[in-house]
């Protein structure tokens with residue numbers, strides 16, 4: 001069954017064109033991309049450093065927080081797309097499969113309203 005191109009596919013094409021115009025594929029080993037993804041995730045985490053849940057909730061929607069969070073989330077997404085392309089993964093299919101797997105592990109009747117791990121349900 002052929003798949004309809006998604007916005008993620010279009011974004012990946014745009015990103016690959018950006019990368020290839022700069023001849024950067026040579027630096028994008030799978031290991032380097034995974035390291036970079038984690039560094040970007042840490043930059044997102046840094047936005048929460050020394051702040052309480054209340055501080056962070058209050059920051060949602062503020063221009064400063066929104067700009068920084070959007071930038072780091074974009075960095076994470078872009079590295080994830082590069083990893084998926086490099087490793088030959090279908091990210092949307094993998095995510096859909098994972099949601100289905102989690103639905104099996106966390107049936108609504110056992111997991112609704114609690115944060116217990118599936119092994120504790």
Ligand SMILES: [Mg+2]
Nearest residue numbers: 040043072075
């Ligand atoms: Mg960043």
